[in-house]
Amino acid sequence: xxxxxxxxxxxxxxxxxxxxxxxxxxxxxxxxxxxxxxxxxxxxxxxxxxxxxxxxxxxxxxxxxxxxxxxxxxxxxxxxxxxxxxxxxxxxxxxxxxxxxxxxxxxxxxxxxxxxxxxxxxxxxxxxxxxxxxxxxxxxxxxxxxxxxxxxxxxxxxxxxxxxxxxxxxxxxxxxxxxxxxxxxxxxxxxxxxxxxxxxxxxxxxxxxxxxxxxxxxxxxxxxxxxxxxxxxxxxxxxxxxxxxxxxxxxxxxxxxxxxxxxxxxxxxxxxxxxxxxxxxxxxxxxxxxxxxxxxxxxxxxxxxxxxxxxxxxxxxxxxxxxxxxxxxxxxxxxxxxxxxxxxxxxxxxxxxxxxxxxxxxxxxxxxxxxxxxxxxxxxxxxxxxx
Amino acid sequence: xxxxxxxxxxxxxxxxxxxxxxxxxxxxxxxxxxxxxxxxxxxxxxxxxxxxxxxxxxxxxxxxxxxxxxxxxxxxxxxxxxxxxxxxxxxxxxxxxxxxxxxxxxxxxxxxxxxxxxxxxxxxxxxxxxxxxxxxxxxxxxxxxxxxxxxxxxxxxxxxxxxxxxxxxxxxxxxxxxxxxxxxxxxxxxxxxxxxxxxxxxxxxxxxxxxxxxxxxxxxxxxxxxxxxxxxxxxxxxxxxxxxxxxxxxxxxxxxxxxxxxxxxxxxxxxxxxxxxxxxxxxxx
Numbered sequence: 001x002x003x004x005x006x007x008x009x010x011x012x013x014x015x016x017x018x019x020x021x022x023x024x025x026x027x028x029x030x031x032x033x034x035x036x037x038x039x040x041x042x043x044x045x046x047x048x049x050x051x052x053x054x055x056x057x058x059x060x061x062x063x064x065x066x067x068x069x070x071x072x073x074x075x076x077x078x079x080x081x082x083x084x085x086x087x088x089x090x091x092x093x094x095x096x097x098x099x100x101x102x103x104x105x106x107x108x109x110x111x112x113x114x115x116x117x118x119x120x121x122x123x124x125x126x127x128x129x130x131x132x133x134x135x136x137x138x139x140x141x142x143x144x145x146x147x148x149x150x151x152x153x154x155x156x157x158x159x160x161x162x163x164x165x166x167x168x169x170x171x172x173x174x175x176x177x178x179x180x181x182x183x184x185x186x187x188x189x190x191x192x193x194x195x196x197x198x199x200x201x202x203x204x205x206x207x208x209x210x211x212x213x214x215x216x217x218x219x220x221x222x223x224x225x226x227x228x229x230x231x232x233x234x235x236x237x238x239x240x241x242x243x244x245x246x247x248x249x250x251x252x253x254x255x256x257x258x259x260x261x262x263x264x265x266x267x268x269x270x271x272x273x274x275x276x277x278x279x280x281x282x283x284x285x286x287x288x289x290x291x292x293x294x295x296x297x298x299x300x301x302x303x304x305x306x307x308x309x310x311x312x313x314x315x316x317x318x319x320x321x322x323x324x325x326x327x328x329x330x331x332x333x334x335x336x337x338x339x340x341x342x343x344x345x346x347x348x349x350x351x352x353x354x355x356x357x358x359x360x361x362x363x364x365x366x367x368x369x370x371x372x373x374x375x376x377x378x379x380x381x382x383x384x385x386x387x
Numbered sequence: 388x389x390x391x392x393x394x395x396x397x398x399x400x401x402x403x404x405x406x407x408x409x410x411x412x413x414x415x416x417x418x419x420x421x422x423x424x425x426x427x428x429x430x431x432x433x434x435x436x437x438x439x440x441x442x443x444x445x446x447x448x449x450x451x452x453x454x455x456x457x458x459x460x461x462x463x464x465x466x467x468x469x470x471x472x473x474x475x476x477x478x479x480x481x482x483x484x485x486x487x488x489x490x491x492x493x494x495x496x497x498x499x500x501x502x503x504x505x506x507x508x509x510x511x512x513x514x515x516x517x518x519x520x521x522x523x524x525x526x527x528x529x530x531x532x533x534x535x536x537x538x539x540x541x542x543x544x545x546x547x548x549x550x551x552x553x554x555x556x557x558x559x560x561x562x563x564x565x566x567x568x569x570x571x572x573x574x575x576x577x578x579x580x581x582x583x584x585x586x587x588x589x590x591x592x593x594x595x596x597x598x599x600x601x602x603x604x605x606x607x608x609x610x611x612x613x614x615x616x617x618x619x620x621x622x623x624x625x626x627x628x629x630x631x632x633x634x635x636x637x638x639x640x641x642x643x644x645x646x647x648x649x650x651x652x653x654x655x656x657x658x659x660x661x662x663x664x665x666x667x668x669x670x671x672x
Contacts (some may be wrong), residue, residue, distance in 0.1 A: 107403055114428070114487065116405045124583060147396075150653065151638035154400040264669060291642030294635060298447040305447040312641070319643060323632050324470040332670030341645065350646035 019217060020233045021225040023196070025205055028086060029060035030223040031166065040164055040221070041350035043099055044129030045089070050078060052092040054099070057129060064089060072176045073368030084205060086132055087120030087198050090174035090236075091358050095287035096128055096135055097142060100159045107294065108307040112374030117127035120154045127164035131192065134358040136167060140191050144350045145290050151369040155309075164215065167192035169358070171200075171239045173247050176359030178372055181250035184356045186243045194220065197236035208236035251357065251372045252379070253343075259382050261346040264336065268377045272339075273332035275367045281314035282369075283338065288354050289313070315337050343375060405444055405489040406430075410482050411464060412612050416550045420470040420515060421480045428487060432462050436619030438601075438629060438657045442637050443467060444489030445478035452634035453479075454519035455493060458526070468518040468550065472500060494637035495656050497525045500625060503599035507535040509591070511612045513584055513604020514543050517550050519629050519656070520603050524558065527546075537564040538591055542608070543586030544571045564593065574649035584608060585615045595620030601657075603629040604630070610668045613660055623661035630655050630663065647672065 035042050035059070044057045047064045057063075069089040071075045085092030108116070109117045125311050131139075146156040167188035170177070188195040193216035196207045208228050211217040228236075266329075283289040293312035298305045312319060314337045320327035326332050346354035355371065362370045412424035435441075435455055442450045451473070457466030460473035471480035482488055500523060506529060506586045511519045527534055539558060549568065557564045567587045569580035580587060584604070600621055602612050609628050616626050632644035632651040647666035649655060666672055 108405065110405060110489070111448065114407050118400055118403055120400055146640065149639060150397060151402065152396050153639060154403075156400055157398075235631070244486040261665065264672065291644070292636075293641065294450070296447060296449045302447055312643070313641070320633050322631055323470070323476070328671045330671060337645070339671075340647075343647040343664050345645070349650070361428065 017083075017195070017212050019211050019220075020228040020236075021209040021211065021220045021243055022228040022232055023207040023209050023220075023223075023225050025050060025086065025207070027223055027225055028190065028207070030064070031219070032057055032060055032129065035129075035164065037346070038127050040127035042127045042129055043096075045087075045092070046322060047078065052078070052089055053094040054092075054128075058374060060086070063087075063130075069174065071176050071177070071363045073362050073370050074365055075368070076363050083200060085171075085198060085200050086170065086207075087168045087170075087196070088200075090170060090172075090177055091132055091135065091251050091360060093285050093360065093364055095285065095360070096131065096139060096285055096357075097290075098184050099126060099128070100139070100142065100163075100292065102155075104308055104310045105155050106306055107309050110305045110307070112303050112305075121157060122155070122158050124159075125164075126159065127166065127352060129166045130168045130196075131165050132168060132170055132179075132358070133187075133188045134179040134182070134356040135287055136188055136191045137179075137182070137184035137356040138245050138358070139165075140287045141350070141352055141354060141356065142290060145288075146354060149350075164219075165192040166172070166195075167195040169195055169197045169236075169240055169243075171243050173199055173243060174359060175248055176362040176370075177247065177357065178249040178251050178359060179357035180247050182253065182353070182355065182357030187240050192216075196241055199232070199235045199239055204235075206232065208232055249359070249370075249372050251355070251375050253353065256375060256379070257344040257347050259379055260340050263378050263382055264340070266378055266381050269332050269336045269339070271377075272335050272369060272374055273330065275369060276331050276335050277366060278315045278331045278334055279366060280315040280319075281364045281366065283313040284311065285360040285364045287358060287360070288342075288356065291319070293319075299335040314341070325383065339371070339374065344370070389443045396465075397638075399636075399638050399640060402494075402636075403490060405491060408465075408490055410484055410486050410488065413482070413484060416468060416552075417470075417548050418467060418471070419480070420550065421516055422468045422551075423467050423479070423482065423488075424457075424466050425462050426486070431489065432465050433493065434462065435465070435493035436497035437500060438519055439493040439495050439528055440519070440634070440637075440652075440656060441467065441490045441492030441494065442492075442634070443469070443479055444484075444491070445475050446487075448478045449475045450489075450491070450635075450636055450668050451479070452637070454492075454629070454656075456518040456521050466521075468515065468578060470515055471654075489606075492637060494634070494652055496533045496654065498601050498629075498657055499599070500526055503534045505535065507537070507594055507598040508562070509538040509540070509593065509598055509616075511540045511584060511600065511602045511604070511616075512542070513608035513612075514548060514642045515550065516604030516608070516629070517541055520601060520602075521551060521554075523601055528558070528561070528564070531563055532605045536594075538593075539564065539566045539582050540569075540587045541567070541593075542569045542571070542587070542604075546574055546577050550607045581609070585611050588615050588619065595622075599625050601625070601627045601629075606631075613667075624659050626660040628655055628660060628663070628667075629657050630667075
């Protein structure tokens with residue numbers, strides 16, 4: 001169990017992978033079962049409506065075995081891989097924030113007599129299976145936003161507290177992935193209990209499991225995994241070396257914050273706004289977008305009012321509403337807000353970028369707006385105006 | 388990296404709770420603006436600083452951020468001035484004496500009154516922007532010996548739009564302060580200045596090396612006032628403004644009130660101009 005929240009990318013951590021274990025494919029099911037036996041609700045990848053999403057797992061048979069997600073700007077298709085890979089896909093429209101920071105939670109009940117009840121009675125225990133490097137980084141970002149500022153969000157903190165994380169190192173990045181350039185992947189860096197590397201081919205199929213916490217070790221011992229040999233560990237390491245060579249996208253973060261601060265009136269934002277539909281898809285699929293709104297709901301008699309918190313998006317016109325109108329009424333200003341928040345102001349607010357390089361916003365944008373391209377465009381426009 | 392106010396981590400759950408206030412007095416300031424004097428249904432009003440705001444709650448309708456607009460009786464009651472423009476503010480403005488409204492807060496960073504002790508202070512308000520300044524004015528006038536020269540410039544569109552008219556008269560009568568009031572457009576009874584608030588600067592002789600300024604009003608009014616204060620030689624570090632954004636949670640978690648890297652609700656609403664100059668007055672930022 002990760003009880004040390006201070007792990008973060010870029011920072012030294014005292015925990016390292018201490019022991020490597022070997023899991024035959026059948027042991028993945030045992031892993032799920034063992035976690036369930038320990039009282040964890042286990043969540044992991046399943047296929048629904050033609051996409052890989054995260055949902056509760058009862059057994060490994062629910063995993064999208066043998067599938068690949070073919071992604072492009074504004075494109076997502078599942079196809080058969082032709083092998084039996086358990087984790088041969090990357091990330092889909094869901095992210096783990098759905099479980100740690102649910103889309104809709106009831107915060108308060110207020111009665112007309114003035115009785116106020118604050119709801120925070122969740123006391124479950126979750127385990128996430130197949131968390132990618134970018135997603136670990138995203139959870140770390142949310143930790144900073146929701147737990148390490150002057151105010152700590154109780155809903156997130158409760159769910160985060162007992163979280164058990166089984167990470168998966170990505171053997172093949174997707175077409176929209178750029179985690180390598182963001183320093184968040186393709187290999188899990190920190191903030192997990194167990195990290196799996198899938199080794200597949202030449203008649204072999206196994207997982208090398210690195211345990212980073214004592215809880216991770218305990219679970220692996222419990223399911224009877226044997227220690228991995230040096231050869232097996234080195235085969236896993238070759239898989240990851242190869243993965244690094246397969247990236248197609250990158251985002252150059254060097255000095256980017258300053259470039260963006262100097263480009264607030266850039267025509268690049270106006271150009272993007274001509275394509276942007278302000279649909280808010282990018283913010284909903286983003287694993288770090290944390291903005292919420294509250295809704296007030298009353299019963300028909302007006303005797304009980306409930307306050308619900310739900311995910312919001314800076315692409316909604318009402319997001320910036322103050323008396324008389326919205327601060328950001330044009331699409332240009334709303335795209336600029338999102339873009340500058342992810343890549344610039346977030347750094348000043350939380351000491352880390354709000355983008356982890358997962359590529360979801362590129363895939364799920366109906367018109368395929370690509371954050372890596374727009375960042376490069378901002379840079380290019382700056383260079384032109386500087387000369 | 389913004390160094391937020393260094394306070395221990397607070398469980399935001401505490402800040403989600405609603406407390407109840409009773410309306411003990413209601414003053415009609417302008418045709419659509421009311422000052423509600425509020426007293427806790429039970430217990431005390433939590434300590435607050437001039438310039439902070441509360442989330443006021445109309446049962447079943449919703450919440451709005453409203454600046455604390457007065458503190459005359461040592462925290463036993465608290466004033467909020469509400470302009471009826473949306474569903475929540477209309478519900479609040481229609482609350483009668485003895486009705487009960489909810490509140491959360493106070494939130495945010497107020498005017499730097501302690502920092503300005505021993506110095507001259509100039510306060511410039513525009514329209515309803517006088518509301519968050521009023522507790523600062525009250526504090527300075529009550530602790531007049533702690534400050535050097537004190538100036539108050541206040542502008543509104545018409546005489547009908549002036550807030551706190553009776554109190555303005557009392558302030559104007561003080562011999563230890565210079566209080567000037569102007570309107571854009573007078574009526575037949577108006578005997579004061581005519582023109583935007585920045586035209587009043589010509590009647591002052593500021594000591595820029597020794598003066599703090601607190602400004603609140605519409606952004607366009609603040610923009611020209613800041614320009615005038617800079618012309619007078621005040622550094623950005625001693626020009627303080629109160630920003631308005633869509634505050635929802637009050638504790639920097641909901642994301643609505645961002646202005647560049649700042650969360651207006653927890654890093655502000657009062658900022659020195661030095662902190663926000665890169666982001667202030669930019670269209671739609």
